[in-house]
Structure formats: C-alpha cells, structure tokens
Amino acid sequence: MSANPRIVCYLNQFFGQIGGEDKADTPPHIEMKAVGPAGALDTQLGDAADVVATVICGDNYINEKDEAFAQVADLIASADPDLVVAGPAFNAGRYGMACAKACQAAGEKLDIPAVSGMYQENPGLDPARRYAYIIPTSDSAAGMRSALPEIASLVEKIVSDRQLGSPEEEGYFPRGQRRTLFTEKRGSLRAIEMLLKRLKDEEYQTELPMPVFDEVEPAPAVSEINKVTIALVSSGGIVPAKNPDSIESASATKYGRYSLKGYNDMRQLDYRSIHGGYDSAYANEDGNRVVPLDVMRELEERGEIGRLHDYYYVTTGTGTSVANARQMGEDIAAELKSSGVQAVVLTST
C-alpha cells in the first residue's frame, strides 16, 4: 500500500459515469479507484497524494433521502481517507448541495479537511464552505480543465501540512471563519493608520466586515394566557450552587434544566449565579431577581396564568457565540414544546 496521503473523491451520477438525470435516484456506492474527473485529479496530484476511491451517488437520492448522509459518510470513512475532494460542481445546484453533504461528512464525521470547486452562485457554496476549501470555478463543466489543477494544488498544500494562507492568498472562497493571529503593529497604530487613510480618501481595508443579521418576527400574543403552561427560560446564569452541569461563566456551550416543583421562591433553593458578565451579588442575594419564580407562583395562584412549567432552563448569556445560542434555543424550544409548554418568559441580565 502506498504511504501517500489518501484522497476519496465524491461525484454525482453524471461525473461518476452512471448516467444522466434518469440515474439521479441511484443510492451511493464506492469504487476503489479514481473514476472520471477523479482520475484526472489523481494524475494532477502525482506523488503528492493518491485518489484511492470514488464515492458516487445520485443527486436526487442524496438530497431527498434522510439516510443518504450517513450512507455517504460511512462509504467515505470505509476508504480511510486523509482528505475528501467533492465535485467540482460548477453551477449545478443539486450537485453543489450534494458536495456540501460530502464535505460535511468529512468535517463532522471524520474530522478531516475537504476541498471542492463551485461557481460563486451555486447554492451548495454556503452550506459547504464551513467544511471545505472551495475554489471558484466557471458555471459549467467546460471549466473542468482549469479547475482541477487548482484543486490539486490546494490538496497538495493541505496534505503536506503546509499552513494554508488566507482566502485571498490561496484563491479559495472565504469560509466564514475568524482566525486570531498576531500582527506586527499593535491595534492602536493600525487604527490611526486606517483613520489617516480615510481622511485622505485613500483605500483601506476594514479588519472586520459588518455581519448581516437575521430578522426575527415577534411571535403573536398568547390569546388565553390564563389557560396555558408557561416556562421560565433565562440567560442569567442561576444554577444549583455546585453548578452540576458545569455551565461556563462566559461563552456558554451548555444549558441546564432544573426543577422548580414544590418551590415558591428561589430563595428556598441553594442556587447562585455563575454568570461572568454582571455583578452577581444581588442575584445571589435573591435569585427571584433573575428567575422570577415568586411572581410566577403568585400569578399561578391568582389564576392569571394557567400554570408554571415544573422546570426552568438556564444558560449564561455573555460572550456566547450566536451559533451556540441558536443551537441551545432550538433544543430548549423543542424540549418545551414536547412538554406541552405554550409560552415562555425569557429573562436576561
């Protein structure tokens, strides 16, 4: 067996030489050789790496079948690759989405790098770029001849453990990752130089392009609040004193779910704030200030709300990444929904 780095290619039915649209429902299979463009890539790579297998799957199958992702991931894993090359997909939308799944399998399931090539408007670019270095290609397969050497060169750099440069230097689409690096000049000096350029109407390059935010529609008001079960959810970091779930005091990746059953006041519980972003002295003095159990019980007693859910959910909202916050929000919402909770009081600090 060769000691060269092992590459597995992912291709669709067309480039995998099974057939056209009529074969788009073909389930995935693996061939322990370089098929079609994978063969040309293998030649380009020379001794730098070997294409050891090609995974081929129909575009409809991978995009429509729930089990397809796991199947493709298992097939790729079976060839024990060091890197996955998906496509190039040019401007073929479904193929681009399929390549994104293959790249995701490489990144998430195998923890290995992936490389692909796509046209800038391919809908697969966004889901794939997080997991893959994607070089820009033309919008049709006519661009194969120029795409393959670029893919090969990127693959070669990655497998030879050479540190990849920035997207601009290496020519791949930015992956949306912010990497922390040392600079020669300190920040204050860079700021002054940038301001001087602005004042002289010279060109300058911001170091942080502004993010574009999602717009969230507020949910409609709850019509019969006296009949529904309401849960308390907080980003204020009030947890049992020993912090049993080790929720971080900043940059949280976890949330906790703790029982309120049989209690009317947070002061009856040995809880404290582990939040790193505010002065927690007053929250520790009276936890109701962050998780308003006392007031909710009063409302419950008076029949103004249906009932208070038996558990509250909590994390710390400081420095928490949006990606983690979104994931926690989705998970908490799903748990609450399945418990029959219809409304939530969110408290922040």
Place this chain on the structure above:
Amino acid sequence: MKLEVGEIEIDDIQLGDETGIEEGVLHVSRSELRKLLLEDKRLAAVEMTVARPGDKTRIIPVKDVIEPRLRLDNEITGYPGVTDKMGRVGSGRTLALKGAAVVTTGDIVAIQEGLIDMWGEGARYTPFSQTCNLALTFTPRRNLEPHQHEEAVREAGLKAAEYLGEAARDLEPDTTHLYELPPLSARSGELAELPRVVYLEMLIAQGLLHDSYIYGVDAKETLPTWIHPNEILDGALVSGNCVAACDKITTYQHQNNSIILDLYDRHGKDLNFLGVVLTPELTTFTGKVRSCEHATGLIKSIGADGVIISEEGYGNPDSDLLQNCKLLEQEGIKTVLITDECAGNDGFSQSLADTSPEARAVISTGNVSHPVRLDPAERVIGNIGSLANLAGGSGESFQDDGSIVCELNAIIGSTSEIGYHNLTARQY
C-alpha cells in the same frame, strides 16, 4: 497642558527590608508595604511575590495591574479622588518605573478576572508577561461584602504603586517623554491644516464591579466628558472592573493608553490631536442613547474630522460602539472603531452583538473565544482553581497532564480594545 513623563528603567524587583532603587533593581520593604496596605481594616492579610518575565509562573485571578509612578511638582502624589485628595493632574513632571508593575490578585467575587502567564505560549498573549510584577495576594476580612472587597483591593493596588513610585524621588530618569497640546484656540499655521482627530474612549459603566472612575467619579454617573489626554496618562482614570480579562482596560493601560500615545506620536506630523472624550457604556436604552448622542454632540462642536472609537468589553456595549459610529458618520465625521470579536471557539460564529453599515472601518483585536492550551506552571500565585469560574475558563479547563485550556477571554489584556496588544482576527 504640558506633562513630562520620566522613565526609570526597572529590570528586577527584590523583596527585602528597605525600599529603594539601585542600578535598575527596585528593592521593596516587605514590612513597610504590608503595614501600609493593612491600614485598611477590610483587608486581613497580603502576600507579596515577585513574578519575572520568563519565570514559569502563573498569576490568577488577576484584578488590576498598575504602573508604579511618582508625581513631582504637584501636591497630589496619588490618584486624585481615589487615594488622594481632589485636584487636577496632567501637567508637571511624573516619574514612571518602566518595566515594573503591581498586580493585584486574590479571589474577588470568584467569577471574573483573568490570568497572566510569565512564560511560554501564555506570555505571548498578555503584555504583562513583559513586566517584572509585584503580585499582591489579598485576603479580605471574613464576610466582607463583595463591593467593599473590590474597593479595598482596588485602592490597595493603587496605594502600593504610589508607595513604590516614591522610591524614584531622587533619581534622574533614563528617558523623558514630553506630552503637550496647545489650547484648541491656539492651533494655527501648519498644525491647523492637518486633519483634526478626537479619541472617543468608551468605558464600561455597568454597575459595581463593572466600573471605571474618572477623578474618583463613577463613570456611570457621568455624561460624556471632554478631558485632556495628559490627565488620563497621569492617573485621572482608574479601573474598577472585574469583567472579562481580555479586554478590560487595566489602570496600567489607562496610564499608558496606546491610542493616546500613538496619536501623540503622529500629532503635528499627520494629524492634529484635539483631545479625548470619555463616554460611559450604560446598561439602559435611555442611557445608551444619552451617552452616544451627547458624545457625538461634543465631538461635533469641537470640530473633529475623524474619531478613533475604542470599546471596553463586548456584547452589550457593541450596541454603544455601533451607535457612536452611526451618529458620528451621519454628521460627516469619519470613524475607525476598535473592537474584539465573539466568534465562538471555532471562529465560525457571528462576531458582534450589533451591526451597522456605517462601521466600514474597524480594527479587530482578536476573537475572545479563541482557545489556547497553556503548559503547567511551576508556581501559581493566587488560586488556579478559580479558573473554573473565570470568563473563558470552565471546570473542563484542567487537563490530565496539568496543562490548562482556556479562551483568550481569561488572559489579561489579550484582546485589548485600546489596541494595546498585537492580535487581530482575519477572515479565512
């Protein structure tokens, strides 16, 4: 206003019986300093340890860092309104013990604060690995209320720095820097032709343990304030922050504010440095609007062409930063913002809690959630267990081989938003 800062190079600190400076060595009388610091009955004990650059030493949890200084030609030798009576600072002669720092440690409220590594990987991320540090570990009196505890340690650190500064009284400085700006009305000739630049310094003002003090006034009780940069360099601004270590502005960084120093460096050559506006980052919406509108009004009436805006902290104050930018840009005043990012451990998350299309010129000082692995220390000053509760640390920070994994969040000064350090984040 004309300020002369004379620098006395300090290569080492030695604890002993008498205080004085000899051939670059700062000798410190343990007993005298202890006696002085424990005059505050809120403090029960203080331990003194010297941490030198290159030592395999970790100081944790660090509250504040202060540069020892002595103010000459002024009856106020301490921090006006904090450790000394009230009066104006920023002119005359001040001596700075360059290369030395007082570092206060000991558990404050067990959640905030950060660490300084004097060697290896961790040293690269904090400017305070390069100073010879006198670490003061304070034990408070039993059951001392947290805010009193914070105040006592804050004042003790400043007092210690003053005490050490006194040792320089009869010495000639190795180098002297002159900081002088003529009154705005007296700027003519070539200077008047240069672009007029103001520095807008945002200060965390979010409640006790998240406060900064201007001449002893809690910043959250202030409107945006016009101030001469020399006053900031000369001790008018003191940190009372126990927030994320990476980007809080320590007192040392106020005394050596890199934006002020670098603006001075370019003053009269590329720009006309008008002065500084200090503005509080408040927690209420009304407060944010008030601070940002008033700061913009001040800067407009002073007649700036461009403004450098530095943030302190992240998340909530991002909205103040972007609002300041937006209002100034709408007035036709060009801005450059300095901020750090909260992009998650993997760097794939959105970096800021607010956004504005006007923020087209931004300096990034790094991702606060960037994880680093730090080798085991041979000596820990303070309490390594506190890492479990620090912003940027967790119960999972402790590795089997004795090393620790934490975020830059936990390292003092790593992502300084006054641009004191040399980190950035780049799109990959």
